[in-house]
Amino acid sequence: MKNPFRYEFIEEDPELINRVKERERIREALLERGSRLLVQGRRRMGKTTVCKAVVNELRREKHAVMLVDFSTATQLADLSNALLRGITASLGKSWQDYATDLMKSLSLQLETEADPQTGAIKLRLKPSARKAPLDEQRGTFIGILNRANALAKKKKIHLGIVIDEFQELGRFEEEATLWNLRGEIQHHANLSYVFTGSRAHLIKMLMSSDRAFYKMFRVLNFESIEIGEMRTWLAKRFRDHKIKAEPLLDDLLALSETCTVDRLRLAAMCFPMALRAGELTEEIIQTAHAGIIEEDKAFFHSDWQQLTAHQQNVLRALAEGETKLTSESVRDRYSLPTSGSVTNTLKSLFERGILYELEMAPGYAFDNPYFRHWVHLRNRDDLGLG
Numbered sequence: 191m192k193n194p195f196r197y198e199f200i201e202e203d204p205e206l207i208n209r210v211k212e213r214e215r216i217r218e219a220l221l222e223r224g225s226r227l228l229v230q231g232r233r234r235m236g237k238t239t240v241c242k243a244v245v246n247e248l249r250r251e252k253h254a255v256m257l258v259d260f261s262t263a264t265q266l267a268d269l270s271n272a273l274l275r276g277i278t279a280s281l282g283k284s285w286q287d288y289a290t291d292l293m294k295s296l297s298l299q300l301e302t303e304a305d306p307q308t309g310a311i312k313l314r315l316k317p318s319a320r321k322a323p324l325d326e327q328r329g330t331f332i333g334i335l336n337r338a339n340a341l342a343k344k345k346k347i348h349l350g351i352v353i354d355e356f357q358e359l360g361r362f363e364e365e366a367t368l369w370n371l372r373g374e375i376q377h378h379a380n381l382s383y384v385f386t387g388s389r390a391h392l393i394k395m396l397m398s399s400d401r402a403f404y405k406m407f408r409v410l411n412f413e414s415i416e417i418g419e420m421r422t423w424l425a426k427r428f429r430d431h432k433i434k435a436e437p438l439l440d441d442l443l444a445l446s447e448t449c450t451v452d453r454l455r456l457a458a459m460c461f462p463m464a465l466r467a468g469e470l471t472e473e474i475i476q477t478a479h480a481g482i483i484e485e486d487k488a489f490f491h492s493d494w495q496q497l498t499a500h501q502q503n504v505l506r507a508l509a510e511g512e513t514k515l516t517s518e519s520v521r522d523r524y525s526l527p528t529s530g531s532v533t534n535t536l537k538s539l540f541e542r543g544i545l546y547e548l549e550m551a552p553g554y555a556f557d558n559p560y561f562r563h564w565v566h567l568r569n570r571d572d573l574g575l576g
């Protein structure tokens with residue numbers, strides 16, 4: 191029986207849980223000439239999934255839109271290739287004009303390949319471009335966008351570009367180029383941009399008042415799916431398989447916390463057991479929860495070993511729900527350093543993506559509820575707690 195809860199990969203046309211408002215905002219941004227929207231939120235909330243759904247929907251309506259993924263790039267030339275792929279695919283027959291223009295105006299070394307299955311043309315830089323001096327790679331990157339804008343203007347069309355995990359740009363680019371990019375993007379009246387990002391501290395850096403992208407974007411904060419929506423959606427899927435789940439869904443949602451993927455993962459782990467039992471029980475939820483931690487324990491262990499003793503101790507305190515990390519009793523109990531140093535440690539854990547920022551004390555929480563529980567189990571063994 192197919193598990194109705196999916197979280198491991200992004201389906202081509204997923205059946206979305208809610209996100210009506212977010213979809214509308216992203217849709218509007220992609221359809222408005224010259225607009226720029228930043229979609230920011232924690233990892234595993236569903237940003238890419240929702241952007242992809244909107245892009246597919248607009249494509250079906252014959253709009254020229256694309257999703258370009260920056261998350262796996264190793265160098266700037268890889269970002270250029272990702273852009274080229276997206277732009278050619280969305281230009282349809284006009285891709286040839288685009289390629290000719292690029293070769294003429296930027297003297298780019300390009301090569302093409304036809305997709306053996308769909309026959310669609312892929313345009314990319316020749317491999318030597320990855321070895322080109324950084325200056326040249328930069329010129330290429332900006333040139334690709336400038337020429338796309340020029341072509342769109344000439345053809346009287348409009349291109350919508352979603353750049354997924356845009357903050358990776360900051361990895362390759364020096365401040366000066368980012369400013370240069372900002373200057374150019376601002377003139378792209380025939381393109382609209384949706385940038386998504388999940389690495390909060392990098393985004394913060396790029397967006398701060400003295401940095402290049404300050405006030406460049408309208409912002410859509412991608413929060414967690416409202417719990418009632420989530421409950422209803424999960425309940426329907428259990429019910430469709432004749433599983434009685436409603437009375438325990440709140441427990442499942444409390445344990446899996448707020449990220450969409452964490453919620454779907456616990457539901458997926460419960461599903462086969464609940465199917466056999468004909469109902470979702472507390473015992474099944476606990477077994478599934480332990481199963482997830484078992485599956486991930488090797489990753490948790492290796493992450494843990496890369497942390498300093500200070501970082502580990504701060505995480506131990508957070509895993510026990512301590513909120514006053516600078517109080518003497520908590521510092522004693524977990525061998526924490528002085529309060530200034532605790533603050534710095536929290537910040538370093540935030541920058542590594544292990545914690546996320548929270549308005550309530552102590553200002554940060556575990557990004558991954560399953561990692562938090564793993565640390566809690568370690569505390570039991572290592573510190574003899576609970």
Ligand SMILES: Nc1ncnc2c1ncn2[C@@H]1O[C@H](COP(=O)(O)OP(=O)(O)OP(=O)(O)O)[C@@H](O)[C@H]1O
Pocket residue numbers: 196197198199200201204205206207208209232233234235236237238239240387388450451454
């Ligand atoms: N609204 C939704 N409806 C159904 N499934 C969803 C929804 N949001 C997310 N998912 C599921 O969660 C998985 C992860 O979502 P996605 O990769 O889009 O998150 P993300 O915010 O882009 O995360 P990251 O920052 O790690 O890239 C997807 O594979 C998808 O199956």
Ligand SMILES: [Mg+2]
Pocket residue numbers: 237238239354
């Ligand atoms: Mg994503």
